[in-house]
Amino acid sequence: MPNSPKSQETRQRILDAAEALFARDGFASVTVRQIMKQAGADVALAYYHFGSKRDLFDSVLLRRAETMNAIRHAALDEVERRHPDDSPTVEEIIAAFTNPLLDLLESDHEQWRHYFALVAQVNNSPEWGGELMTKYFDPLVRRFLDALRKALPDCPPEDLYWSYHFLSGALTLTFAETGRIDNLSDGACSSRDMAAIAERLPAFIAAGFQYLASK
Amino acid sequence: MPNSPKSQETRQRILDAAEALFARDGFASVTVRQIMKQAGADVALAYYHFGSKRDLFDSVLLRRAETMNAIRHAALDEVERRHPDDSPTVEEIIAAFTNPLLDLLESDHEQWRHYFALVAQVNNSPEWGGELMTKYFDPLVRRFLDALRKALPDCPPEDLYWSYHFLSGALTLTFAETGRIDNLSDGACSSRDMAAIAERLPAFIAAGFQYLASK
DNA sequence: AGCGTAATTCAACGCTCGTTGAAACGCAAA
């Protein structure tokens, strides 16, 4: 009985545990034994289900990448549907890129905040940032860049790429919820205050895109 | 003779090797033996000079943090000197925050790009981001926030903190030189093109600050 | 020249790591 419900559930428990631990401590700091202890399963099961520690890591990344990409595609679909003739505004496009992540966080905070923290680490790692992020997110990002190109027809492509790069950095740090802003603001701001992010991040980034394009 | 020139040079060689390896692979992936092999010194010397692997890591971070803070303070001094009566513009202040890093990269690319990549990883790690970044960079950041508060007197403090947070994310990813933008742009942009960054990053960020403050 | 201390080397410790092969279990089909 391949893929029995029982074994599927075990796989998910392992992925959950691995996700939380990798997100907090990084790939190399986490032990397969730690993961399996938290998952409540035997060490060898990790290798039976996933092959190796590295393959387990990739599986963790892949699992939610699909959901994340789907929800962002849908958000951009929706924005484009509202503009059959003209182009959406820059801020609308950026919001379609960022707001779905806030929705995911609000729907299931625990799971997604671990995942986003993990992506933040991967994105900022020279070792993995180039390859892994490209692998999982490139098609989606290119679609957003296309939409932005239409919204900013006079903007040189290089400016678009750099603007997106700045967006990517701001986004990943913000969603990593490192607690840095809590410390810095002496508690006036909270990493976990999603409403605060939704009000500010798309506006901030859209202004940057537009200013750069207009220079 | 304590602190002999010879041993100082050894210490620096160890720090250089540790910096490069930590930056590329992260704290936990790197072994002390790797570091000391690259430094051309015996394993035990790491412990003689620095105490433990973790202390060595802190020493790596601390070494350049002082230089980095000093050069940024000086840049802000200079900007404020040019405005004895009125406040500098937001873009001038942001440029005083970012451009010194570009100067450092241009003066000695190899050393500083490793360091910045390391800071990017620390900044985006939930484990260390909150504490270590606060420890090394808080006084400087608070001074910049004060300057920005004067340049944007009607801006609510929360908006300033969030804007700085977005700046921090964009900055650390950009200086981490992960190669992500190279892949995404099919070579049209290069992570290492400092002129491209200097032209765009301060402008992009300043626009975000101003737009958020004006809302 | 020879002493004293700082700097460096050497060899080893106990431990934990990722990984694996063989044995045991559970359950649907026969």
Add this chain to the structure above:
DNA sequence: TTTGCGTTTCAACGAGCGTTGAATTACGCT
């Protein structure tokens, strides 16, 4: 009930880890 296969457990492997104490070297001072 027995068979067969997917799943899980158990025990262990060799390798490499961070770290240390003792032995050795290098060298400025008297």
